[in-house]
Amino acid sequence: MSDIYSRVSNYITEHKMLEEDDRILAAVSGGADSMCMLDLLIRFCAGHGHKLGVVHVDHGFRTESASEAAYVEQFCRERDIPFYLEKIIPGSIPNSEESARIRRYELISETAVKNGYTRIALAHNMQDRAETILFNMFRGTGISGMCGIRPVRDEFIRPIMCLDRREIETYLETAGIKFCTDRTNLTDEYSRNRIRHHILPEAEGINDGSIRHMNETAEDVSAVCDLIxxxxxxxxxxxxxxxxxxxxxxxxxxxxxxxxxxxxxxxxxxxxxxxxxxxxxxxxxxxxxxxxxxxxxxxxxxxxxxxxxxxxxxxxxxxKPEERSKEEAESLPEGGIRVDLTGLKPGGEPLKIRTDASSEVIFSLTEAADSAAAAEMITDCDYAKCFDYDKINKLLDIRYRLEDDHLIIDAGGHVKKLARYMIESKIPEYMRDRIPVIADGSEVIWIAGYRDSYAYRIDDSTTRILKIQITDSNTKGENDG
Incomplete structure (x- = not known):
C-alpha cells in the first residue's frame, strides 16, 4: 500500500496537478477506481493541507443507484468529508452513455464552482487510457487522439492514472474498503466494454506489460503534441x-x-x-x-x-450553420420593397423603410447649395451613400440580386453584370443572395456595403443630394468608394 501511495503522490507532483491552495472535489461513483482514488486522496490531503470534498452523481438509470449513493455518503460521513449528491432527473436527457457522461460532467463542474473547489479529481486508470487510445484509433484520429486521456485538463485531474486495475483492486482488498459494481460495465453493450473485455486481455496475453507500455507511449506522444x-x-x-x-x-x-x-x-x-x-x-x-x-x-x-x-x-x-430568426429569414419579401421618393423634401423628414426586425433604410434629401447641410450629409461609408437626386428614377426597389442586374462602373458608361462584379470582388458565394441592393429596374444604384453606380454620383452640376443609409444591417462588406 505504501508503494502505491508513493507512486500516486509522485504522479500528482510530476504532472503539477495541484497548487498549494487548491481545494479538491473528488467525483466518486462508489466503484473500485473511485473508492481507491478517494482513500488515496484522503491520505494525500492530510499530508499536504488540501481541503477535500466528494460529489456523487446518481443517474437514476439503475435500481441500485440509490444504495450506491448512500454507501458513498456514509463513507464520507464517517471520515468527516463534505458530501454532495447530484441527481439526473429521469427523462431529462436521452438514455445513452454519452448523454449521461456529458450531464454528469456538467453537474460535477457546477458543484465545484458553487462550493469553491478549484480542482476536480476523476478516477481514470491505466486501462481507461489504453481503451481511449484504441477507441480513438478505431474511429480514426490524428496524433492528439493517441494521447488518450490526459492526466490534467483544465480543472480536471486524474491522480490514479498511474495504476492499473489489478493494483487498484489489491489496494482496496488490503485496506478493507468495499466498492460497488456497476453491472452495465459487465456487458458488451458499449464499444468501450468490448475493448475492455476482449481486446485488452488479448494484448496482455501477447505481452503482460502492454497496457503499461501503451500508457508510456501516450506520455511520449503527449510531449510531442505539446510541442506541435x-x-x-x-x-x-x-x-x-x-x-x-x-x-x-x-x-x-x-x-x-x-x-x-x-x-x-x-x-x-x-x-x-x-x-x-x-x-x-x-x-x-x-x-x-x-x-x-x-x-x-x-x-x-x-x-x-x-x-x-x-x-x-x-x-x-x-x-457554422446559419441560425437566423424568423424576422431575419424574412428580412426582405420576395420581389423586394418598392420605394416612392417623390414625397421627399430638402431638409424635410427623411423617409424610413423598415426591412426587418432590426434594420431600416433611410432616405433623406438636401439642397447642394446649402453647403453646411451638404457637407454634413456627404460622409460616405459602407452603409451610407450620397447620390444626385435628379439623376435617379423616383421609384426604386430595395431587394436582393436578380439575374439581369448590372451597374455603371465608370464615366464612360461601361456596364458590368452584378454577378461578375461579385465574383471579381471575391464576395463569398453564400453571401451574394443576402446583400441588399438599391435598384431602378435591373440597373443597380448601390450594392449595400460595397459600391455604388458611377451613373448617379454627385458632380458639379448636382443641385439636390439624396442620402441613403442602412442602419443596424447584418450585411458586411468593404466600401469601394
Whole structure:
C-alpha cells in the first residue's frame, strides 16, 4: 500500500496537478477506481493541507443507484468529508452513455464552482487510457487522439492514472474498503466494454506489460503534441482570421507552406472553437478540409454539427450553420420593397423603410447649395451613400440580386453584370443572395456595403443630394468608394 501511495503522490507532483491552495472535489461513483482514488486522496490531503470534498452523481438509470449513493455518503460521513449528491432527473436527457457522461460532467463542474473547489479529481486508470487510445484509433484520429486521456485538463485531474486495475483492486482488498459494481460495465453493450473485455486481455496475453507500455507511449506522444501545439499556435496567428465566432478564414498560400502535421493541428484548433466535442472530428474530416487548399473555388466539404468548409478564392472558409430568426429569414419579401421618393423634401423628414426586425433604410434629401447641410450629409461609408437626386428614377426597389442586374462602373458608361462584379470582388458565394441592393429596374444604384453606380454620383452640376443609409444591417462588406 505504501508503494502505491508513493507512486500516486509522485504522479500528482510530476504532472503539477495541484497548487498549494487548491481545494479538491473528488467525483466518486462508489466503484473500485473511485473508492481507491478517494482513500488515496484522503491520505494525500492530510499530508499536504488540501481541503477535500466528494460529489456523487446518481443517474437514476439503475435500481441500485440509490444504495450506491448512500454507501458513498456514509463513507464520507464517517471520515468527516463534505458530501454532495447530484441527481439526473429521469427523462431529462436521452438514455445513452454519452448523454449521461456529458450531464454528469456538467453537474460535477457546477458543484465545484458553487462550493469553491478549484480542482476536480476523476478516477481514470491505466486501462481507461489504453481503451481511449484504441477507441480513438478505431474511429480514426490524428496524433492528439493517441494521447488518450490526459492526466490534467483544465480543472480536471486524474491522480490514479498511474495504476492499473489489478493494483487498484489489491489496494482496496488490503485496506478493507468495499466498492460497488456497476453491472452495465459487465456487458458488451458499449464499444468501450468490448475493448475492455476482449481486446485488452488479448494484448496482455501477447505481452503482460502492454497496457503499461501503451500508457508510456501516450506520455511520449503527449510531449510531442505539446510541442506541435506551440508551433501550430504561431502558425494559426499567421494563417487564420476569425470573421466572427461563426466563421474562420484560412489563407491558402500560407497554409499550404506549413508542414502537414502543423496544418492538421491548425484545422483542429479552428474546429475546437466551433464544435461542442472535438472527439467527433476524425482524420477523414481533417483531411477533407485540408484538401480544399488544392481545389477550385466553391469546392466544399461538410463536417459534423452542420459545419461547412469550402474554398473561396484565396481562402478556405469554415462556417457554422446559419441560425437566423424568423424576422431575419424574412428580412426582405420576395420581389423586394418598392420605394416612392417623390414625397421627399430638402431638409424635410427623411423617409424610413423598415426591412426587418432590426434594420431600416433611410432616405433623406438636401439642397447642394446649402453647403453646411451638404457637407454634413456627404460622409460616405459602407452603409451610407450620397447620390444626385435628379439623376435617379423616383421609384426604386430595395431587394436582393436578380439575374439581369448590372451597374455603371465608370464615366464612360461601361456596364458590368452584378454577378461578375461579385465574383471579381471575391464576395463569398453564400453571401451574394443576402446583400441588399438599391435598384431602378435591373440597373443597380448601390450594392449595400460595397459600391455604388458611377451613373448617379454627385458632380458639379448636382443641385439636390439624396442620402441613403442602412442602419443596424447584418450585411458586411468593404466600401469601394
Amino acid at each position: 501545439s506551440g508551433l501550430a499556435s504561431d502558425a494559426y496567428s499567421d494563417t487564420v482570421r476569425s470573421v466572427s465566432g461563426e466563421e474562420y478564414l484560412i489563407d491558402v498560400s500560407r497554409f499550404s507552406a506549413l508542414h502537414p502535421v502543423i496544418r492538421d493541428e491548425v484545422i483542429r484548433m479552428i474546429l475546437h472553437h466551433m464544435t461542442p466535442h472535438l472527439k467527433d472530428i476524425s482524420r477523414e474530416h481533417i483531411s477533407g478540409v485540408e484538401d480544399l487548399a488544392c481545389r477550385n473555388s466553391n469546392a466544399r466539404f461538410d463536417l459534423p454539427y452542420g459545419i461547412r468548409a469550402y474554398r473561396s478564392y484565396e481562402n478556405i472558409c469554415i462556417r
